[in-house]
Amino acid sequence: MTHPHHGRYPYSALPDRPVYDWPGGRRLAVYVALNLETFDFGGGLGAELAPGGPQPDVLNYAWRDWGNRVGAWRLRDLFDALHWPASILVNSRLYRDCPGLIEAFRARGDEIVGHGRTNAERQGNLDEADERALIAEATEILTREEGKAPDGWLGPWISQSKVTPDLLAEAGYRYVLDWCHDDQPTWFTTRSRPILALPYPQELNDIPAIVARKDTGRDFAQSIIDGFDEMLAQSAKAPLVMGIALHPYIVGQPHRLRPLRAALAHITAHRDQIWLTTAGQIAAHISDQGIPKG
Template sequence: MSDFGPLTHHARFPYSAITQRADFDWPASGSKAPRLAVYIGFNLEHFAFGEGLGAKIGPVSPEPDVLNYSWREYGNRVGAWRCIELFDLLALPTGCIVNTALYDHCPELVAAFAARGDELIGHGHSNSVRQAELGEAGELALLGYCKERIARESGTAPAGWLSPWISESHLTPDLLAESGYAYSLNWCHDDQPHRMQTRSGEQLWAIPYPQELNDIPMIVARQMDAKDFAQMIIDNFDEMLLQSARQPLVMGIALHPYLIGQPYRLRHLRRALEHICRARDTGAAWITTPGAICRHMEKLGKEISHGNPSRR
């Protein structure tokens, strides 16, 4: 590459302006098809004690870092169960993003989400390790193990994947497709799904996953208050609902129970989700899962033709 030539590119998909695409609708439950698809990406994670990576709420101590480990474990023991109560009350499905180490640690928690009919999405074995550091053979082993373990324990193999820490190697999309996954949540570059190029030619969809509407970067990194995070969800929903009059869009909400399951934060999440459910009940939004979004895109029977917009 010359000093002033094109920059290195991933070659997974071409550039496409959001305003220059073909039109379609999401599935209709009434007389009118909704234009905005909304899903909750609910992250169930487990971390090694005394080693490895993990989100921090307090000062980092020498291992074993009891303060930060136990804060994260609150999500599995308390926060996730309180969230289930809220999701049940509002009749909300989730895309449950699962570390398979939870089957060894607290299998009843994963079973509770599976019993609700929630989609289970692969998320590595533990969030203590970054996927990109594994090498090709290690990545393939991880993808295969997680798929088999979720299928064996919960009855259905995962169609989707979110890498721990959104950590990818240059080969991750190829390996996902070759391992039989239908979609990836790793990329946050768009508000619509699209296909990614893979070395085998096997199909892999990129389903939008949020790095803004996400409690870790907002609450941990930016130290946003819970009421402001809830208002952010409401504002994002209202604006995307307005934008979706022109084209179908996807809005994800990424949540972690050790954060959003804290009682004072859950109170504000309740307000935000109630707001979204009121719109759902009028038919204005499709509340769904990433897997259902992927299946709908596949059902359309053709690639949405970027750069060739059409309106009915």
């Protein structure tokens, strides 16, 4: 008898793998992923602050819209103050919906990562032709606006079909963020060429933590501190990747921003021990150094 399997990567126990270093002989790579997203008014998907009523659901739409109008700019200022690089996960329709927003992060030198067209939809619900068209549309807009194609992709709502890694590899992507199955980058098999899966957090992610588990801002910030301290200690034995996933309509809120600032400052105080970087730089290091596939 056989059982369903994704067929993308084999089982591999962390203690059995080769040990390597990040740049500068560091063992812990830390990156922050800031999700900048746009939503449909009067329909489609969207995170909820409170149970939504009939459409148009003004309460939740306006809460999410506040993130692009206010929260994202406060997070930009926080990253500037702490000299943090960032990977900016971008819905392509933001260039139309929020002119100047992505450009402000581009001006910082941040990495721009593909994140679909809008977070009002899931790509995993589409057939292969429509999913390919979604990836192509988002990629074309980001390439035109940024002057180069994005290297990485996170599906809206961490949504994938059975062929998503194949389609992303065929579209030229070097890495994908949807899979949270390891603390090291993993090479995925596709029908054309390997694509790298980078660790993207579902625990240190403000939507599961604050919206789903109902953690407070201080709870979330303490989780970041505890996770960092433990991973720094664990990285003595193996190179690790720690990601922090943020959404401006959640942690941009003043009562959550203050404890977040303290958590990121805690990490910054250890800058000489870690590689504070972007997802794209991690992927490039793995590829350039020929870290073994598998």
